[in-house]
Amino acid sequence: MPNNPVPNKTDETQTEAVEQTPVHVDHLIANGELAAENTWCVSYDADALPEQRPAFVPLALWQANQEDAELAPLLTSDTELTAELGKQLGNAPAIAIDFPAFTDGRGYSIARLLRERYGYSGEVRAVGDVLVDQLEYMRRCGFTAMALRDDQHPEDALRALSFFSVRYQPDVEERQALFERRLADNK
DSSP states (O other), X not given: OOOOOOOOHHHHHHHHHHHHSOBOOSOEEETTEEOSOOOOEEOOOXXXXXXXXXXXXXXXXXXXXXXXXXXXXXXXXXXXXXXXXXXXXXXXXXXXXXXXXXXXXXXXXXXXXXXXXXXXXXXXXXXXXXXXXGHHHHHHHTOSEEEOOTTSOHHHHHHHXXXXXXXXXXXXXXXXXXXXXXXXXXX
């Protein structure tokens, strides 16, 4: 029978402390380019404001501290965007959407709703488990900034953003499908 150590209470507390520490990502793609600097940190702590500023904080914490211009909302992938919340988010300096796993696509829908239904025009940033493979799709859904996971290379990310020269379907940037654009050009 293998000897499986059981984590003690100290290990659990240390893990929680690590998760509560604001996260600063080294590689940020903003507006299709590698950002020279990432000033924003991401705090997942729902109970206390981070000392580092500017910071993305959980939605409820941001709502309670909207007067602080150095705070912006961090939306989880299960956030329900109501008309009231959409209007409230219109005042945010930026919005971060968390991808807890690269397989969780709900953040794409949140970004698209923010842009198309609620008319948000500020920065929408993808944070969390963000891979190079997702960047073009994120941009098409309305993300303007993507904080890459630590093991992702920014050079690969920039190349990935230029893989597609033609888009067949409409998106938040191009409202017409390719066939509609071609029909309009032939008239």
